[in-house]
Amino acid sequence: MILFGITALVMLASSIAAVALRNLVHCALAVGLAFAGLAALYLQLGAQFAGFAQVLVYLGAVAILIVFAILLTGGSEPQREPLVSPGSWGGLVVALGVFIVLAAVILSSKSTAVPPGAPPPASVRQLGEELMTRYILPLEVLGLLLTAALIGAVIIAMREPEPD
Amino acid sequence: MTPLQSCLIVSALLFAIGLGGALARRNAIIVLIGIELMLNAANLNFIAFWRFAPHPPAQTGIVFVIFSIGIAAAEAAVGLALIIAIYRHRRTTRLDQINSMRG
Numbered sequence: 409m410i411l412f413g414i415t416a417l418v419m420l421a422s423s424i425a426a427v428a429l430r431n432l433v434h435c436a437l438a439v440g441l442a443f444a445g446l447a448a449l450y451l452q453l454g455a456q457f458a459g460f461a462q463v464l465v466y467l468g469a470v471a472i473l474i475v476f477a478i479l480l481t482g483g484s485e486p487q488r489e490p491l492v493s494p495g496s497w498g499g500l501v502v503a504l505g506v507f508i509v510l511a512a513v514i515l516s517s518k519s520t521a522v523p524p525g526a527p528p529p530a531s532v533r534q535l536g537e538e539l540m541t542r543y544i545l546p547l548e549v550l551g552l553l554l555t556a557a558l559i560g561a562v563i564i565a566m567r568e569p570e571p572d
Numbered sequence: 573m574t575p576l577q578s579c580l581i582v583s584a585l586l587f588a589i590g591l592g593g594a595l596a597r598r599n600a601i602i603v604l605i606g607i608e609l610m611l612n613a614a615n616l617n618f619i620a621f622w623r624f625a626p627h628p629p630a631q632t633g634i635v636f637v638i639f640s641i642g643i644a645a646a647e648a649a650v651g652l653a654l655i656i657a658i659y660r661h662r663r664t665t666r667l668d669q670i671n672s673m674r675g
Binding site: 455480506 | 573575576577578579581582584585586587590591593594595596597598599601604605606608609612616620624626630631635637638641643644645647649650653654655656657659660665
């Protein structure tokens, strides 16, 4: 429980830093730390495969993509603008309201007040068998989606030929 | 507070942080980071319910999270490619300066 609290605190602090820092490169580093903290939370909850998939995909691919995008768009210089633009304080108020409503529902609901039972079985072998039998169609659709996203991302970001 | 509730509170906080970042910042990359944080909060909810719900079906929570991670990876790749394409045309990633289709 203490370990869970420490991991959650580190993860939440780095995610606040990821959206609140001024320098975009620091934001990318902080979001990497937040993803790593989430992977540690998954491992503590007994979901080993999801934790390692989180490390591989988010820490290994998405964080690197964000760094690439920052460098390609020249955003590594710190900006001299107000952190929250004047018209967007409403966004913070909305986020705070969403959190208050969610927390009230979570704490007052009877269905979340269950005592923790034994951890469900989570061997990677079972997971692979389920993915290859019951979830085979979603898996194939996901593969198709990833292929389409790969081709689409390359085409969108490709330099267009100069019109003559 | 039960472990399930503490997990859900952490996840609600993460969602609120991502939402605040996506709504209040004006840089497109930070907005995308906020969206990723919100997706991760949903994944944490899946894992928490899979672990602590009274009778979870064997692997459903983890399978859901794996598919969600795959979709999020595709979304991040396309989103960042769009940001790079817009930067090439407009020389900015600030969302309040990308307003040429404003009515």
